[in-house]
Amino acid sequence: MNVSEFLDMGGYAAFVWPAFGLVMSVLVYNIWSARSAHAEARRAAARRLQMEETHS
Amino acid sequence: MWTWFHKLASPPHFYRIAGKVIPWFSWPALILILLGLYGGLVVAPMDYQQGEGFRIFYVHVPSAIMSMFVYSNMAIAAGIGLIWRMKLAHAVAAASAPIGAWFTFCALATGSIWGKPMWGTWWVWDARLTSELILLFLYLGFIALRSSIEDPQRADRAAAVLALVGVINLPIIHYSVVWWNSLHQGSTMFKSGAMSIEMKWPALAMLFGFMLYFGAVLFVRLRAEVIRRERNATWLKQELAR
Numbered sequence: 001m002n003v004s005e006f007l008d009m010g011g012y013a014a015f016v017w018p019a020f021g022l023v024m025s026v027l028v029y030n031i032w033s034a035r036s037a038h039a040e041a042r043r044a045a046a047r048r049l050q051m052e053e054t055h056s
Numbered sequence: 057m058w059t060w061f062h063k064l065a066s067p068p069h070f071y072r073i074a075g076k077v078i079p080w081f082s083w084p085a086l087i088l089i090l091l092g093l094y095g096g097l098v099v100a101p102m103d104y105q106q107g108e109g110f111r112i113f114y115v116h117v118p119s120a121i122m123s124m125f126v127y128s129n130m131a132i133a134a135g136i137g138l139i140w141r142m143k144l145a146h147a148v149a150a151a152s153a154p155i156g157a158w159f160t161f162c163a164l165a166t167g168s169i170w171g172k173p174m175w176g177t178w179w180v181w182d183a184r185l186t187s188e189l190i191l192l193f194l195y196l197g198f199i200a201l202r203s204s205i206e207d208p209q210r211a212d213r214a215a216a217v218l219a220l221v222g223v224i225n226l227p228i229i230h231y232s233v234v235w236w237n238s239l240h241q242g243s244t245m246f247k248s249g250a251m252s253i254e255m256k257w258p259a260l261a262m263l264f265g266f267m268l269y270f271g272a273v274l275f276v277r278l279r280a281e282v283i284r285r286e287r288n289a290t291w292l293k294q295e296l297a298r
Contacts, residue, residue, distance in 0.1 A: 006097075006098075009108040009109070009111065010102060010107045010108030010109070011107070011108070012107065012108045012109035012111075012173060015109060015112065015169050015170065015172060015173050016097075016108060016109065016111050016112055018169055019112045019115055019116065019165075019166040019169045019170065020093070020097070020111075020112075020114075020115055022115075022162065022165055022166065022169075023115040023119060023162045023166060026158050026161065026162050027089070027269065029158075030154075030155055030158055030273050031272075031273060031276075033154070034155075034273045034276040034277045034280070035276055037276075037277060037280040038276050038277070038279050038280040038283075040280070041279075041280040041281075041283040041284045042283060042296060044283075044284070045283050045284075045286070045292055045296060046296050049289055049292065049293055049296070052289065
């Protein structure tokens with residue numbers, strides 16, 4: 001089997017590749033989104049602590 | 057044993073341990089998913105009816121199983137949170153919801169892409185598809201309900217009740233292909249003899265990879281939840297100073 005045959009997916013290329021691409025993009029997006037939620041929570045907590053310090 | 061358990065559930069310990077276990081989930085997940093991709097796209101023979109188009113199976117079925125697995129996980133955590141008033145359990149439910157919603161989206165979208173060449177349509181209002189769509193709305197409802205209630209404890213409890221009520225949808229999704237005359241095919245993955253070994257192992261690798269991936273992302277989100285809920289400044293200050 002050569003590369004172009006593989007990419008053609010027996011004529012189903014227009015369905016197989018978007019399906020795989022979509023799921024893999026969602027997996028990557030979820031990692032990014034969780035990591036940025038974590039970073040944002042840390043930033044918000046740091047702000048909160050600073051506010052408490054200046055007010056006390 | 058119980059002191060260990062309480063220690064684990066204390067935010068500073070949990071935060072640190074969660075950070076340490078993430079690589080134990082993420083690396084095996086990456087390896088299994090890559091194996092699943094290679095097996096599903098290259099090794100597995102094509103289906104005698106659906107040709108190469110059947111390969112969508114390797115992302116569709118694991119996503120669909122995960123959509124229900126994550127929901128069960130979320131509902132059990134919500135139930136534990138309601139009964140024992142355990143904040144960490146509510147945090148698990150809250151952290152699971154977005155991941156589960158995305159798996160449900162993947163199951164619906166890949167199913168739709170698969171349906172076009174095989175059934176000749178992107179969508180039908182059939183029992184399996186409709187109940188899976190309801191699952192997506194349950195996840196979105198859970199997320200929306202949480203964010204609409206200001207008081208975190210009330211938000212936890214209200215969302216937990218919604219999650220538990222939604223459990224009724226899980227057996228409906230699972231048995232929809234049996235109870236109703238459906239365009240969607242029945243289960244092949246766990247029926248013995250339905251698939252040959254070289255067809256089956258990539259799907260199992262992908263499924264276990266997705267489960268470990270869920271664990272890894274869940275722990276990252278849980279760490280965010282723990283910080284968001286924490287009001288004890290001492291350990292937070294130490295942690296943020298690192």
